[in-house]
Amino acid sequence: MQTRSELETMLTRLWSEKLNVTPVGVDDDFFALGGDSLLAADLLMDLYDQLGVEVDAAVLFLKPTIAELVDEVLAA
Amino acid sequence: MRTPPCGHTRPPDRIDLADPDLHGGDPHAAWRTLRRWDPVSWQPVPDRSGFWAVTRHLDVRTVLADHARFTSTGGVVLSMLGRPEPAQNQQFAASDPPRHGLIRGPLQQQMTARAVARHEPAIRSFVRELLGPADGLVDFVSLTSALPMAFLGPLMGIPAADWPDLARWVSMSVAEQDPDVMLPGGPSATLDRGHRELFAYLLDLVLSHRRRPRGDLVDLLGAMPLRAGAIVANCYSVLLGGSAALPHVPRAVLAELIRTGRYEDWARRPERIGRAVEEALRFSSPAGHFMRLATSDTTLGGVHVAAGDAVVVWLGSANRDESVFRDPDTLDPDRHPNRHLAFGEGRHYCLGAAVARLTLRVFFEELFATFASFEPAAEIERVRSNWLGGIKRMPILAGRR
Numbered sequence A: 001m002q003t004r005s006e007l008e009t010m011l012t013r014l015w016s017e018k019l020n021v022t023p024v025g026v027d028d029d030f031f032a033l034g035g036d037s038l039l040a041a042d043l044l045m046d047l048y049d050q051l052g053v054e055v056d057a058a059v060l061f062l063k064p065t066i067a068e069l070v071d072e073v074l075a076a
Numbered sequence B: 001m002r003t004p005p006c007g008h009t010r011p012p013d014r015i016d017l018a019d020p021d022l023h024g025g026d027p028h029a030a031w032r033t034l035r036r037w038d039p040v041s042w043q044p045v046p047d048r049s050g051f052w053a054v055t056r057h058l059d060v061r062t063v064l065a066d067h068a069r070f071t072s073t074g075g076v077v078l079s080m081l082g083r084p085e086p087a088q089n090q091q092f093a094a095s096d097p098p099r100h101g102l103i104r105g106p107l108q109q110q111m112t113a114r115a116v117a118r119h120e121p122a123i124r125s126f127v128r129e130l131l132g133p134a135d136g137l138v139d140f141v142s143l144t145s146a147l148p149m150a151f152l153g154p155l156m157g158i159p160a161a162d163w164p165d166l167a168r169w170v171s172m173s174v175a176e177q178d179p180d181v182m183l184p185g186g187p188s189a190t191l192d193r194g195h196r197e198l199f200a201y202l203l204d205l206v207l208s209h210r211r212r213p214r215g216d217l218v219d220l221l222g223a224m225p226l227r228a229g230a231i232v233a234n235c236y237s238v239l240l241g242g243s244a245a246l247p248h249v250p251r252a253v254l255a256e257l258i259r260t261g262r263y264e265d266w267a268r269r270p271e272r273i274g275r276a277v278e279e280a281l282r283f284s285s286p287a288g289h290f291m292r293l294a295t296s297d298t299t300l301g302g303v304h305v306a307a308g309d310a311v312v313v314w315l316g317s318a319n320r321d322e323s324v325f326r327d328p329d330t331l332d333p334d335r336h337p338n339r340h341l342a343f344g345e346g347r348h349y350c351l352g353a354a355v356a357r358l359t360l361r362v363f364f365e366e367l368f369a370t371f372a373s374f375e376p377a378a379e380i381e382r383v384r385s386n387w388l389g390g391i392k393r394m395p396i397l398a399g400r401r
Ligand code: HEM
Pocket: B064, B072, B076, B092, B093, B094, B104, B155, B237, B238, B239, B240, B241, B242, B243, B245, B246, B249, B285, B286, B287, B290, B291, B315, B341, B342, B343, B344, B345, B347, B348, B349, B350, B351, B352, B353, B355, B356
Protein backbone atom coordinates (compact mmCIF):
# COMPACT_ATOMS: atom_id res chain seq x y z
CA MET A 1 0.00 0.00 0.00
CA GLN A 2 1.38 3.39 -0.97
CA THR A 3 1.62 6.45 1.23
CA ARG A 4 -0.27 9.63 0.50
CA SER A 5 2.74 11.30 -1.06
CA GLU A 6 3.54 8.30 -3.27
CA LEU A 7 -0.06 8.26 -4.49
CA GLU A 8 0.01 11.99 -5.12
CA THR A 9 3.17 11.68 -7.20
CA MET A 10 1.75 8.83 -9.19
CA LEU A 11 -1.55 10.61 -9.83
CA THR A 12 0.15 13.85 -10.78
CA ARG A 13 2.15 11.95 -13.39
CA LEU A 14 -0.96 10.18 -14.68
CA TRP A 15 -2.93 13.44 -14.95
CA SER A 16 -0.10 15.24 -16.77
CA GLU A 17 0.09 12.35 -19.21
CA LYS A 18 -3.65 12.27 -19.91
CA LEU A 19 -4.14 16.02 -20.04
CA ASN A 20 -0.85 17.01 -21.60
CA VAL A 21 -0.48 19.67 -18.89
CA THR A 22 2.35 20.38 -16.40
CA PRO A 23 2.55 21.17 -13.60
CA VAL A 24 -0.58 19.66 -12.04
CA GLY A 25 -1.45 20.63 -8.46
CA VAL A 26 -3.27 18.33 -6.01
CA ASP A 27 -6.17 20.79 -5.76
CA ASP A 28 -6.54 21.44 -9.49
CA ASP A 29 -9.88 20.50 -11.08
CA PHE A 30 -9.51 17.76 -13.71
CA PHE A 31 -12.15 19.30 -15.97
CA ALA A 32 -10.84 22.85 -15.56
CA LEU A 33 -7.45 21.56 -16.74
CA GLY A 34 -9.07 20.46 -19.99
CA GLY A 35 -10.20 16.96 -19.03
CA ASP A 36 -13.45 15.55 -20.38
CA SER A 37 -15.63 12.64 -19.31
CA LEU A 38 -13.96 10.19 -21.67
CA LEU A 39 -10.51 11.04 -20.33
CA ALA A 40 -11.79 10.75 -16.77
CA ALA A 41 -12.99 7.21 -17.49
CA ASP A 42 -9.61 6.35 -19.08
CA LEU A 43 -7.79 7.72 -16.08
CA LEU A 44 -9.82 5.79 -13.53
CA MET A 45 -9.40 2.57 -15.47
CA ASP A 46 -5.61 3.08 -15.60
CA LEU A 47 -5.60 3.79 -11.90
CA TYR A 48 -7.55 0.62 -11.12
CA ASP A 49 -5.21 -1.44 -13.29
CA GLN A 50 -2.08 0.01 -11.71
CA LEU A 51 -3.21 0.00 -8.07
CA GLY A 52 -5.55 -2.96 -8.04
CA VAL A 53 -8.15 -0.93 -6.10
CA GLU A 54 -11.39 0.55 -7.33
CA VAL A 55 -13.01 3.68 -5.97
CA ASP A 56 -16.52 4.98 -6.51
CA ALA A 57 -16.24 6.60 -9.96
CA ALA A 58 -18.41 9.50 -8.81
CA VAL A 59 -15.42 10.83 -6.85
CA LEU A 60 -13.40 11.78 -9.90
CA PHE A 61 -16.43 12.92 -11.86
CA LEU A 62 -17.92 15.08 -9.11
CA LYS A 63 -14.96 16.03 -6.88
CA PRO A 64 -12.28 16.06 -9.53
CA THR A 65 -9.04 16.77 -7.63
CA ILE A 66 -6.03 14.60 -6.87
CA ALA A 67 -6.43 15.34 -3.15
CA GLU A 68 -9.99 13.95 -3.09
CA LEU A 69 -9.02 10.95 -5.19
CA VAL A 70 -6.12 10.09 -2.87
CA ASP A 71 -8.44 10.28 0.16
CA GLU A 72 -10.69 7.81 -1.57
CA VAL A 73 -7.91 5.40 -2.57
CA LEU A 74 -6.52 5.42 0.98
CA ALA A 75 -9.97 4.65 2.36
CA ALA A 76 -10.55 1.85 -0.16
CA MET B 1 -34.88 33.10 -48.15
CA ARG B 2 -36.74 31.42 -51.02
CA THR B 3 -39.66 32.97 -52.82
CA PRO B 4 -42.81 31.70 -51.18
CA PRO B 5 -44.87 29.37 -53.35
CA CYS B 6 -48.18 31.11 -54.01
CA GLY B 7 -47.76 34.80 -54.47
CA HIS B 8 -47.59 35.77 -50.82
CA THR B 9 -44.82 38.14 -50.03
CA ARG B 10 -45.14 38.36 -46.27
CA PRO B 11 -41.97 36.97 -44.65
CA PRO B 12 -42.41 35.00 -41.44
CA ASP B 13 -42.02 36.81 -38.16
CA ARG B 14 -38.67 36.02 -36.66
CA ILE B 15 -38.78 32.41 -35.40
CA ASP B 16 -36.14 31.15 -32.96
CA LEU B 17 -36.15 27.35 -33.01
CA ALA B 18 -33.37 27.10 -30.40
CA ASP B 19 -35.64 28.85 -27.87
CA PRO B 20 -36.87 26.20 -25.40
CA ASP B 21 -39.99 28.28 -24.66
CA LEU B 22 -41.12 27.79 -28.25
CA HIS B 23 -41.10 24.01 -27.62
CA GLY B 24 -42.63 24.32 -24.17
CA GLY B 25 -45.60 25.83 -26.01
CA ASP B 26 -46.63 24.54 -29.43
CA PRO B 27 -43.78 24.37 -31.96
CA HIS B 28 -46.01 23.17 -34.79
CA ALA B 29 -47.20 26.61 -35.86
CA ALA B 30 -43.58 27.80 -36.15
CA TRP B 31 -42.55 24.67 -38.07
CA ARG B 32 -45.51 25.03 -40.43
CA THR B 33 -44.51 28.61 -41.17
CA LEU B 34 -40.89 27.65 -41.79
CA ARG B 35 -41.82 24.69 -44.03
CA ARG B 36 -43.84 27.03 -46.15
CA TRP B 37 -41.75 30.19 -46.23
CA ASP B 38 -38.21 29.35 -45.26
CA PRO B 39 -37.60 25.58 -45.23
CA VAL B 40 -33.81 25.87 -44.87
CA SER B 41 -33.63 28.80 -42.49
CA TRP B 42 -30.58 30.42 -40.92
CA GLN B 43 -30.98 30.64 -37.14
CA PRO B 44 -28.43 32.84 -35.40
CA VAL B 45 -27.38 31.78 -31.89
CA PRO B 46 -25.72 34.39 -29.68
CA ASP B 47 -22.00 33.62 -29.03
CA ARG B 48 -22.16 30.39 -31.02
CA SER B 49 -22.74 31.57 -34.59
CA GLY B 50 -25.88 29.70 -35.64
CA PHE B 51 -27.34 26.81 -37.60
CA TRP B 52 -29.46 25.97 -40.62
CA ALA B 53 -32.90 24.76 -39.55
CA VAL B 54 -34.24 22.13 -41.96
CA THR B 55 -37.98 21.57 -41.63
CA ARG B 56 -39.20 19.75 -44.79
CA HIS B 57 -39.39 15.95 -45.00
CA LEU B 58 -37.41 15.71 -48.25
CA ASP B 59 -34.56 17.96 -47.06
CA VAL B 60 -34.39 16.21 -43.68
CA ARG B 61 -34.01 12.84 -45.42
CA THR B 62 -31.34 14.26 -47.71
CA VAL B 63 -29.26 15.43 -44.75
CA LEU B 64 -29.63 12.23 -42.71
CA ALA B 65 -28.94 9.93 -45.66
CA ASP B 66 -25.78 11.73 -46.81
CA HIS B 67 -23.12 11.21 -44.15
CA ALA B 68 -20.36 12.21 -46.56
CA ARG B 69 -21.80 15.72 -46.96
CA PHE B 70 -23.20 16.02 -43.43
CA THR B 71 -21.01 14.57 -40.71
CA SER B 72 -21.96 13.41 -37.19
CA THR B 73 -18.46 13.92 -35.82
CA GLY B 74 -19.05 17.48 -34.62
CA GLY B 75 -21.85 16.56 -32.19
CA VAL B 76 -25.44 15.67 -33.05
CA VAL B 77 -27.54 17.85 -30.73
CA LEU B 78 -27.85 21.62 -30.47
CA SER B 79 -26.43 21.72 -26.95
CA MET B 80 -23.09 20.75 -28.56
CA LEU B 81 -23.18 23.64 -31.06
CA GLY B 82 -19.86 25.47 -31.00
CA ARG B 83 -18.42 23.10 -28.38
CA PRO B 84 -15.76 20.48 -29.09
CA GLU B 85 -17.27 16.96 -29.19
CA PRO B 86 -14.99 14.80 -27.02
CA ALA B 87 -16.73 11.63 -28.20
CA GLN B 88 -15.88 12.35 -31.84
CA ASN B 89 -14.99 9.03 -33.53
CA GLN B 90 -15.17 7.31 -30.14
CA GLN B 91 -18.92 7.00 -29.84
CA PHE B 92 -20.69 5.50 -32.84
CA ALA B 93 -23.41 8.15 -32.64
CA ALA B 94 -20.65 10.76 -33.14
CA SER B 95 -18.82 8.86 -35.91
CA ASP B 96 -19.25 8.44 -39.65
CA PRO B 97 -18.82 5.24 -41.65
CA PRO B 98 -16.68 3.16 -41.70
CA ARG B 99 -15.76 3.76 -38.03
CA HIS B 100 -19.45 3.98 -37.11
CA GLY B 101 -20.21 0.48 -38.38
CA LEU B 102 -17.30 -1.14 -36.55
CA ILE B 103 -18.83 -0.25 -33.19
CA ARG B 104 -22.50 -0.38 -34.12
CA GLY B 105 -22.37 -3.65 -36.08
CA PRO B 106 -22.03 -6.09 -33.17
CA LEU B 107 -24.70 -4.25 -31.15
CA GLN B 108 -27.06 -4.24 -34.10
CA GLN B 109 -27.27 -8.04 -34.09
CA GLN B 110 -28.75 -7.94 -30.59
CA MET B 111 -31.23 -5.23 -31.52
CA THR B 112 -33.08 -6.60 -34.56
CA ALA B 113 -36.82 -7.27 -34.28
CA ARG B 114 -36.08 -10.99 -34.14
CA ALA B 115 -33.41 -10.61 -31.45
CA VAL B 116 -35.49 -8.41 -29.16
CA ALA B 117 -38.64 -10.53 -29.50
CA ARG B 118 -37.35 -12.80 -26.77
CA HIS B 119 -37.69 -9.92 -24.30
CA GLU B 120 -41.44 -9.58 -24.88
CA PRO B 121 -42.58 -11.62 -21.85
CA ALA B 122 -40.32 -9.61 -19.51
CA ILE B 123 -41.48 -6.34 -21.06
CA ARG B 124 -45.13 -7.34 -20.71
CA SER B 125 -44.88 -8.28 -17.07
CA PHE B 126 -42.99 -5.05 -16.37
CA VAL B 127 -45.75 -3.02 -18.05
CA ARG B 128 -48.45 -4.89 -16.14
CA GLU B 129 -46.75 -4.00 -12.92
CA LEU B 130 -46.50 -0.33 -13.93
CA LEU B 131 -50.20 -0.16 -14.74
CA GLY B 132 -51.22 -2.51 -11.95
CA PRO B 133 -52.48 -0.23 -9.22
CA ALA B 134 -53.44 2.81 -11.30
CA ASP B 135 -57.03 3.94 -10.77
CA GLY B 136 -58.78 7.28 -10.38
CA LEU B 137 -56.51 10.32 -10.25
CA VAL B 138 -53.08 9.54 -11.70
CA ASP B 139 -50.28 11.54 -13.24
CA PHE B 140 -49.75 9.73 -16.52
CA VAL B 141 -46.21 11.11 -16.61
CA SER B 142 -45.20 9.38 -13.36
CA LEU B 143 -47.03 6.27 -14.50
CA THR B 144 -45.00 6.03 -17.72
CA SER B 145 -41.62 7.38 -16.66
CA ALA B 146 -40.09 4.01 -15.74
CA LEU B 147 -41.20 2.40 -19.03
CA PRO B 148 -37.62 2.24 -20.44
CA MET B 149 -36.64 -0.03 -17.55
CA ALA B 150 -38.78 -2.71 -19.23
CA PHE B 151 -35.82 -3.33 -21.58
CA LEU B 152 -32.86 -1.51 -20.00
CA GLY B 153 -32.71 -4.25 -17.39
CA PRO B 154 -32.35 -7.04 -19.96
CA LEU B 155 -30.20 -5.00 -22.41
CA MET B 156 -27.79 -3.29 -20.00
CA GLY B 157 -28.11 -5.10 -16.68
CA ILE B 158 -29.37 -1.97 -14.92
CA PRO B 159 -31.23 -2.79 -11.68
CA ALA B 160 -34.71 -1.29 -11.27
CA ALA B 161 -33.71 0.35 -7.97
CA ASP B 162 -31.28 2.67 -9.82
CA TRP B 163 -33.98 4.14 -12.02
CA PRO B 164 -34.99 7.24 -9.98
CA ASP B 165 -31.39 8.55 -10.00
CA LEU B 166 -30.84 7.65 -13.63
CA ALA B 167 -34.09 9.28 -14.68
CA ARG B 168 -33.04 12.55 -13.07
CA TRP B 169 -29.57 12.50 -14.66
CA VAL B 170 -31.01 11.64 -18.07
CA SER B 171 -33.40 14.60 -17.81
CA MET B 172 -30.50 16.87 -16.87
CA SER B 173 -28.64 15.65 -19.94
CA VAL B 174 -31.41 16.04 -22.50
CA ALA B 175 -33.70 18.77 -21.13
CA GLU B 176 -31.18 20.96 -19.33
CA GLN B 177 -33.27 24.06 -19.95
CA ASP B 178 -36.36 22.77 -18.16
CA PRO B 179 -36.88 24.48 -14.77
CA ASP B 180 -37.81 21.14 -13.13
CA VAL B 181 -34.26 19.84 -13.60
CA MET B 182 -32.12 22.95 -14.12
CA LEU B 183 -29.53 23.58 -11.41
CA PRO B 184 -28.96 27.07 -10.00
CA GLY B 185 -25.78 27.23 -12.13
CA GLY B 186 -27.82 27.29 -15.37
CA PRO B 187 -28.26 25.00 -18.40
CA SER B 188 -24.57 24.40 -19.02
CA ALA B 189 -23.85 23.40 -15.42
CA THR B 190 -26.92 21.15 -15.49
CA LEU B 191 -25.75 19.43 -18.65
CA ASP B 192 -22.25 18.89 -17.22
CA ARG B 193 -23.58 17.49 -13.98
CA GLY B 194 -26.06 15.09 -15.58
CA HIS B 195 -23.42 13.94 -18.00
CA ARG B 196 -20.78 13.32 -15.32
CA GLU B 197 -23.18 11.49 -13.01
CA LEU B 198 -24.12 9.19 -15.88
CA PHE B 199 -20.50 8.63 -16.89
CA ALA B 200 -19.56 7.72 -13.33
CA TYR B 201 -22.55 5.39 -13.04
CA LEU B 202 -21.76 3.72 -16.35
CA LEU B 203 -18.06 3.27 -15.60
CA ASP B 204 -19.07 1.41 -12.44
CA LEU B 205 -21.56 -0.60 -14.51
CA VAL B 206 -18.85 -1.56 -17.04
CA LEU B 207 -16.61 -2.74 -14.20
CA SER B 208 -19.36 -4.76 -12.60
CA HIS B 209 -19.95 -6.44 -15.97
CA ARG B 210 -16.24 -7.26 -16.12
CA ARG B 211 -16.54 -9.11 -12.86
CA ARG B 212 -19.78 -10.75 -13.84
CA PRO B 213 -20.64 -10.81 -17.57
CA ARG B 214 -24.34 -10.95 -18.44
CA GLY B 215 -24.22 -11.45 -22.20
CA ASP B 216 -25.80 -8.04 -22.81
CA LEU B 217 -24.89 -4.85 -24.72
CA VAL B 218 -22.54 -3.62 -21.99
CA ASP B 219 -20.53 -6.86 -22.24
CA LEU B 220 -20.39 -6.49 -26.03
CA LEU B 221 -19.09 -2.93 -25.75
CA GLY B 222 -16.69 -3.86 -22.95
CA ALA B 223 -15.12 -6.55 -25.15
CA MET B 224 -14.44 -4.16 -28.07
CA PRO B 225 -10.91 -2.87 -28.66
CA LEU B 226 -11.78 0.60 -27.40
CA ARG B 227 -10.36 2.85 -24.69
CA ALA B 228 -12.32 2.91 -21.43
CA GLY B 229 -13.72 6.38 -22.16
CA ALA B 230 -15.09 5.20 -25.49
CA ILE B 231 -16.73 2.12 -23.96
CA VAL B 232 -18.48 4.30 -21.41
CA ALA B 233 -19.43 6.92 -24.03
CA ASN B 234 -21.16 4.22 -26.09
CA CYS B 235 -22.99 2.89 -23.06
CA TYR B 236 -24.07 6.48 -22.50
CA SER B 237 -25.54 6.65 -26.02
CA VAL B 238 -27.54 3.49 -25.52
CA LEU B 239 -28.80 4.56 -22.10
CA LEU B 240 -29.76 8.05 -23.20
CA GLY B 241 -31.27 6.91 -26.49
CA GLY B 242 -33.12 4.18 -24.66
CA SER B 243 -34.57 6.22 -21.84
CA ALA B 244 -35.18 9.80 -22.93
CA ALA B 245 -37.71 9.69 -25.73
CA LEU B 246 -39.82 6.57 -25.33
CA PRO B 247 -42.27 7.51 -22.52
CA HIS B 248 -43.25 10.63 -24.44
CA VAL B 249 -44.92 8.61 -27.16
CA PRO B 250 -47.82 7.21 -25.09
CA ARG B 251 -48.17 10.53 -23.25
CA ALA B 252 -48.67 12.56 -26.44
CA VAL B 253 -51.01 9.96 -27.89
CA LEU B 254 -53.20 9.56 -24.83
CA ALA B 255 -53.44 13.35 -24.43
CA GLU B 256 -54.65 13.61 -28.03
CA LEU B 257 -57.09 10.69 -27.67
CA ILE B 258 -58.57 12.33 -24.57
CA ARG B 259 -58.78 15.70 -26.34
CA THR B 260 -60.53 14.25 -29.37
CA GLY B 261 -62.63 11.67 -27.52
CA ARG B 262 -61.20 8.80 -29.57
CA TYR B 263 -59.72 6.59 -26.84
CA GLU B 264 -62.30 3.86 -27.17
CA ASP B 265 -61.96 3.90 -30.93
CA TRP B 266 -58.25 3.01 -30.56
CA ALA B 267 -58.81 0.59 -27.69
CA ARG B 268 -61.47 -1.40 -29.54
CA ARG B 269 -59.29 -2.59 -32.38
CA PRO B 270 -56.13 -4.19 -31.07
CA GLU B 271 -55.52 -5.88 -34.44
CA ARG B 272 -54.47 -2.59 -36.01
CA ILE B 273 -51.91 -1.88 -33.31
CA GLY B 274 -48.91 -2.10 -35.70
CA ARG B 275 -49.99 0.87 -37.79
CA ALA B 276 -51.19 2.72 -34.72
CA VAL B 277 -47.71 2.48 -33.16
CA GLU B 278 -46.15 3.98 -36.30
CA GLU B 279 -48.69 6.78 -36.22
CA ALA B 280 -48.00 7.32 -32.51
CA LEU B 281 -44.31 7.74 -33.34
CA ARG B 282 -45.00 10.13 -36.21
CA PHE B 283 -47.44 12.23 -34.25
CA SER B 284 -45.35 12.51 -31.08
CA SER B 285 -41.79 12.68 -32.55
CA PRO B 286 -40.20 13.05 -29.11
CA ALA B 287 -36.62 13.28 -30.43
CA GLY B 288 -37.11 16.78 -31.78
CA HIS B 289 -33.94 17.47 -33.73
CA PHE B 290 -30.54 16.10 -34.74
CA MET B 291 -27.52 18.05 -35.89
CA ARG B 292 -24.82 17.54 -38.54
CA LEU B 293 -21.95 19.68 -39.81
CA ALA B 294 -21.51 20.31 -43.55
CA THR B 295 -18.21 18.84 -44.74
CA SER B 296 -17.95 21.10 -47.83
CA ASP B 297 -19.73 24.01 -49.50
CA THR B 298 -23.00 22.63 -50.78
CA THR B 299 -26.63 23.47 -51.48
CA LEU B 300 -29.64 22.18 -49.63
CA GLY B 301 -33.18 22.91 -50.77
CA GLY B 302 -31.77 25.63 -53.03
CA VAL B 303 -29.91 27.34 -50.20
CA HIS B 304 -26.13 27.68 -50.08
CA VAL B 305 -24.59 25.97 -47.04
CA ALA B 306 -20.92 26.61 -46.28
CA ALA B 307 -18.37 24.01 -45.16
CA GLY B 308 -18.45 23.75 -41.36
CA ASP B 309 -21.99 25.12 -41.00
CA ALA B 310 -24.23 23.36 -38.51
CA VAL B 311 -27.35 21.84 -40.08
CA VAL B 312 -30.19 20.87 -37.75
CA VAL B 313 -33.02 18.64 -38.95
CA TRP B 314 -36.34 18.98 -37.12
CA LEU B 315 -37.98 15.56 -37.08
CA GLY B 316 -41.19 16.79 -35.50
CA SER B 317 -41.61 19.17 -38.43
CA ALA B 318 -40.72 16.62 -41.14
CA ASN B 319 -43.34 14.31 -39.63
CA ARG B 320 -46.07 16.92 -40.14
CA ASP B 321 -45.01 17.89 -43.67
CA GLU B 322 -48.26 18.43 -45.57
CA SER B 323 -46.64 17.43 -48.87
CA VAL B 324 -46.06 13.90 -47.50
CA PHE B 325 -48.85 13.34 -44.96
CA ARG B 326 -52.51 14.10 -45.59
CA ASP B 327 -54.08 15.93 -42.60
CA PRO B 328 -50.70 15.86 -40.88
CA ASP B 329 -52.05 17.15 -37.56
CA THR B 330 -54.61 14.35 -37.32
CA LEU B 331 -53.71 11.26 -35.32
CA ASP B 332 -54.94 8.52 -37.66
CA PRO B 333 -54.32 4.94 -36.49
CA ASP B 334 -54.92 3.59 -40.01
CA ARG B 335 -52.45 5.90 -41.74
CA HIS B 336 -50.66 3.98 -44.47
CA PRO B 337 -48.11 4.39 -45.90
CA ASN B 338 -46.44 6.24 -43.06
CA ARG B 339 -42.92 7.35 -44.02
CA HIS B 340 -42.25 9.05 -40.70
CA LEU B 341 -38.74 10.00 -39.59
CA ALA B 342 -39.20 9.68 -35.82
CA PHE B 343 -36.27 7.20 -35.71
CA GLY B 344 -34.17 9.15 -38.21
CA GLU B 345 -32.89 7.75 -41.51
CA GLY B 346 -29.71 6.33 -42.98
CA ARG B 347 -26.76 4.83 -41.10
CA HIS B 348 -27.68 6.39 -37.76
CA TYR B 349 -31.26 5.11 -37.92
CA CYS B 350 -32.22 4.44 -34.31
CA LEU B 351 -30.46 1.39 -32.90
CA GLY B 352 -33.36 0.85 -30.50
CA ALA B 353 -36.19 1.12 -33.03
CA ALA B 354 -37.23 -2.53 -32.77
CA VAL B 355 -37.24 -2.67 -28.99
CA ALA B 356 -39.01 0.71 -28.84
CA ARG B 357 -41.73 -0.54 -31.23
CA LEU B 358 -42.11 -3.75 -29.25
CA THR B 359 -42.38 -1.88 -25.95
CA LEU B 360 -44.88 0.61 -27.33
CA ARG B 361 -47.04 -2.15 -28.79
CA VAL B 362 -47.07 -4.04 -25.49
CA PHE B 363 -47.73 -0.85 -23.55
CA PHE B 364 -50.73 0.15 -25.70
CA GLU B 365 -52.13 -3.41 -25.63
CA GLU B 366 -52.00 -3.47 -21.85
CA LEU B 367 -53.30 0.08 -21.51
CA PHE B 368 -56.29 -0.62 -23.76
CA ALA B 369 -57.03 -3.91 -21.99
CA THR B 370 -56.84 -2.35 -18.52
CA PHE B 371 -58.63 1.00 -18.82
CA ALA B 372 -62.11 1.79 -20.10
CA SER B 373 -61.81 5.57 -20.07
CA PHE B 374 -59.66 8.56 -19.28
CA GLU B 375 -60.58 12.14 -18.52
CA PRO B 376 -58.40 15.21 -18.11
CA ALA B 377 -57.96 16.34 -14.51
CA ALA B 378 -55.82 19.44 -14.96
CA GLU B 379 -53.81 21.35 -17.54
CA ILE B 380 -51.04 19.49 -19.33
CA GLU B 381 -47.51 20.95 -19.15
CA ARG B 382 -44.90 20.48 -21.83
CA VAL B 383 -41.15 19.99 -21.40
CA ARG B 384 -39.12 23.17 -21.90
CA SER B 385 -36.46 21.79 -24.23
CA ASN B 386 -35.47 22.26 -27.85
CA TRP B 387 -34.52 18.57 -28.12
CA LEU B 388 -37.08 16.60 -26.11
CA GLY B 389 -40.60 17.17 -27.41
CA GLY B 390 -43.14 16.06 -24.87
CA ILE B 391 -45.31 16.32 -21.81
CA LYS B 392 -43.99 16.51 -18.26
CA ARG B 393 -47.23 16.82 -16.29
CA MET B 394 -50.49 15.11 -17.16
CA PRO B 395 -52.97 14.56 -14.32
CA ILE B 396 -55.88 12.43 -15.52
CA LEU B 397 -58.75 10.38 -14.18
CA ALA B 398 -58.39 6.74 -15.13
CA GLY B 399 -61.36 4.38 -15.14
CA ARG B 400 -60.57 0.66 -15.16
CA ARG B 401 -62.49 -1.87 -17.18
C1 HEM C 1 -39.53 6.31 -29.15
C2 HEM C 1 -38.32 6.13 -28.79
C3 HEM C 1 -37.10 6.56 -29.59
C4 HEM C 1 -36.96 7.57 -30.52
C5 HEM C 1 -38.02 8.56 -30.99
C6 HEM C 1 -35.59 7.53 -30.98
C7 HEM C 1 -35.07 8.36 -31.96
C8 HEM C 1 -33.80 8.25 -32.49
C9 HEM C 1 -33.30 8.99 -33.62
C10 HEM C 1 -34.08 10.02 -34.40
C11 HEM C 1 -32.00 8.62 -33.84
C12 HEM C 1 -31.07 9.12 -34.94
C13 HEM C 1 -29.97 10.03 -34.41
C14 HEM C 1 -29.11 10.63 -35.51
O1 HEM C 1 -29.46 10.54 -36.68
O2 HEM C 1 -28.06 11.21 -35.17
C15 HEM C 1 -31.69 7.64 -32.83
C16 HEM C 1 -30.46 7.04 -32.69
C17 HEM C 1 -30.16 6.19 -31.65
N1 HEM C 1 -31.04 5.62 -30.77
FE1 HEM C 1 -33.01 5.99 -30.63
N2 HEM C 1 -34.94 6.54 -30.32
C18 HEM C 1 -35.83 5.91 -29.48
C19 HEM C 1 -35.57 4.82 -28.68
C20 HEM C 1 -34.35 4.25 -28.51
C21 HEM C 1 -34.08 3.10 -27.68
C22 HEM C 1 -35.14 2.33 -26.92
C23 HEM C 1 -32.73 2.90 -27.74
C24 HEM C 1 -31.88 1.85 -27.06
C25 HEM C 1 -32.31 0.81 -26.44
C26 HEM C 1 -32.16 3.90 -28.60
C27 HEM C 1 -30.82 4.03 -28.90
C28 HEM C 1 -30.32 4.81 -29.92
C29 HEM C 1 -28.92 4.87 -30.27
C30 HEM C 1 -27.79 4.13 -29.58
C31 HEM C 1 -28.81 5.74 -31.36
C32 HEM C 1 -27.54 6.13 -32.13
C33 HEM C 1 -27.52 5.34 -33.41
C34 HEM C 1 -26.38 5.71 -34.34
O3 HEM C 1 -25.85 6.83 -34.25
O4 HEM C 1 -26.02 4.85 -35.18
N3 HEM C 1 -33.17 4.69 -29.07
N4 HEM C 1 -32.81 7.41 -32.04
